[in-house]
Amino acid sequence: MKVGILDSTLREGEQTPGVVFTMEQRVEIAKALSDLGVSMIEAGHPAVSPDIYEGIKRIVKLKREGEITSEILGHSRAVKRDVEIASELEVDRIAIFYGVSDIHLKAKTKTTREEALNVIADVVGYAKAHGVKVRFTAEDATRTDLNYLVRVAKTARDAGADRISIADTVGILYPTKTRELFSYLVREIPGVEFDIHAHNDLGMAVANALAAVEGGATIIHATVNGLGERVGIVALQSVAAALKYHFNVEVVRLDKLVSVSSLVEKYSGIPTPPNFPITGDYAFVHKAGVHVAGILSDPRTYEFMPPETFGRSRDYVIDKYTGKHALKDRFERLGVKLDDREMEQVLAKIKSSQGTRYFRDVDLLEIAEEVTGKVLKPRP
Ligand code: HCA
Numbered sequence: 001m002k003v004g005i006l007d008s009t010l011r012e013g014e015q016t017p018g019v020v021f022t023m024e025q026r027v028e029i030a031k032a033l034s035d036l037g038v039s040m041i042e043a044g045h046p047a048v049s050p051d052i053y054e055g056i057k058r059i060v061k062l063k064r065e066g067e068i069t070s071e072i073l074g075h076s077r078a079v080k081r082d083v084e085i086a087s088e089l090e091v092d093r094i095a096i097f098y099g100v101s102d103i104h105l106k107a108k109t110k111t112t113r114e115e116a117l118n119v120i121a122d123v124v125g126y127a128k129a130h131g132v133k134v135r136f137t138a139e140d141a142t143r144t145d146l147n148y149l150v151r152v153a154k155t156a157r158d159a160g161a162d163r164i165s166i167a168d169t170v171g172i173l174y175p176t177k178t179r180e181l182f183s184y185l186v187r188e189i190p191g192v193e194f195d196i197h198a199h200n201d202l203g204m205a206v207a208n209a210l211a212a213v214e215g216g217a218t219i220i221h222a223t224v225n226g227l228g229e230r231v232g233i234v235a236l237q238s239v240a241a242a243l244k245y246h247f248n249v250e251v252v253r254l255d256k257l258v259s260v261s262s263l264v265e266k267y268s269g270i271p272t273p274p275n276f277p278i279t280g281d282y283a284f285v286h287k288a289g290v291h292v293a294g295i296l297s298d299p300r301t302y303e304f305m306p307p308e309t310f311g312r313s314r315d316y317v318i319d320k321y322t323g324k325h326a327l328k329d330r331f332e333r334l335g336v337k338l339d340d341r342e343m344e345q346v347l348a349k350i351k352s353s354q355g356t357r358y359f360r361d362v363d364l365l366e367i368a369e370e371v372t373g374k375v376l377k378p379r380p
C-alpha cells in the first residue's frame with residue numbers, strides 16, 4: 001500500500017485557538033517531523049505573517065542543507081500575491097486552496113462555478129510558471145456537488161497540479177462514504193494523486209483517513225496531537241498506529257511519537273489529555289482487577305500492540321477496582337512478602353476505602369504494616 005503522511009502541525013495546527021509558534025519552535029518542530037519520517041511538511045502559509053514567512057525560509061534552508069528530508073510545502077490562497085510569496089521562498093510545493101462548495105462560492109469568493117474554474121486554472125498555471133510543484137486543495141470538497149468537484153479537480157490537473165487535496169473542511173464525512181468518494185475520484189480523474197484532509201468534528205477523522213486510503217488516497221494530512229481549527233484534524237500518533245496495525249505500513253518512526261507529541265504539547269500550550277490514544281499518559285495503563293490479571297498473564301488480553309512499539313511501557317493503577325493478582329504482583333515488585341490472608345486483608349481495606357483515587361506504593365506499604373503489625377522495608 002502506497003501511503004505517506006503530510007504533517008500540517010505548523011499550518012493547520014497553528015490554527016488551533018491560542019496556538020502561536022515562535023520561529024525557533026517552527027524550525028525545531030520541522031526537524032523533529034523530518035526525523036520522525038513524515039513525507040511532507042506543510043510549513044505554514046507565508047502570506048499570513050512575517051514570522052511564518054521567516055520560519056519557512058529557515059526550514060527550506062535546512063532542507064537544502066540536507067538536515068530536513070521531507071518535502072516542504074507552503075500554503076496559499078488562490079491569489080497570485082500569495083503564490084509569489086510562497087514561490088519566492090522556494091518551497092518544494094505550493095498548496096493552493098479554494099472553497100468550491102456553493103456555500104463557499106457564494107459567501108466567500110462571490111464567484112459563480114464557472115468563474116471559480118477560471119480562477120483555479122489561472123492561479124495553478126501561474127504557480128506552475130514559477131517552476132514549482134502544485135497541490136490544489138478543494139476546500140469544502142465534501143459539501144461540493146460531485147460533478148462539479150470532478151470538473152474542479154480536472155481543471156486543476158490540466159493547469160499543472162499533480163496532487164489534489166480533498167478537504168473535509170467541516171468534518172462531516174464518515175468512512176463508507178469517504179471510501180466511495182475517493183474510489184470514484186481516483187477512477188474519474190487519472191493523472192493526479194489524492195490527499196485526504198479530514199477534520200475531526202464528528203470524531204471520525206482517523207477512520208475517514210483510513211477509508212480514503214482504501215479508496216486510493218496516497219497522502220494523509222495529520223497534525224501532532226490532532227491540533228487544528230475547532231477540534232482539529234487527524235492525530236498523527238493515532239493514524240500512524242492504525243496504519244501499522246491494519247495495513248502493516250510504518251509511515252513514521254513509531255518509537256519517536258511520544259517525544260514529538262511532548263514537544264508540540266509544550267510549544268502549543270495545548271495539553272494532551274491523559275486518555276489520548278497512543279501517546280497519552282494512560283494509553284497503556286490498566287486498572288480493573290480483571291484487566292490487570294489479564295495483562296499479567298498475557299498482555300495481549302488488553303493491548304493490541306505492545307507499548308514498546310512506541311517506546312513506552314505498560315503499567316497499572318491500584319484502587320478499589322483492583323484484584324488480588326495486581327496486588328500480589330505489586331508487593332512482589334516491592335520485595336515485600338505477605339501471606340494470602342494478609343494480602344486479603346490489605347485488599348479488603350483498599351476496597352472499603354471511599355473516594356481514594358490511587359494507592360501509591362507508600363500507601364500500600366502503610367496498609368500492609370497496619371495489617372501485619374510489622375515494619376516493612378521495600379526493596380530499594
Ligand atoms: C481551511 C483550509 C483547509 C485546507 C486543507 C488543505 C481545509 O479551511 O483552513 O489544504 O488540504 O480544511 O479546508 O485546512
Ligand code: CU
Pocket residue numbers: 012167169197199228229233
Ligand atoms: Cu483544515
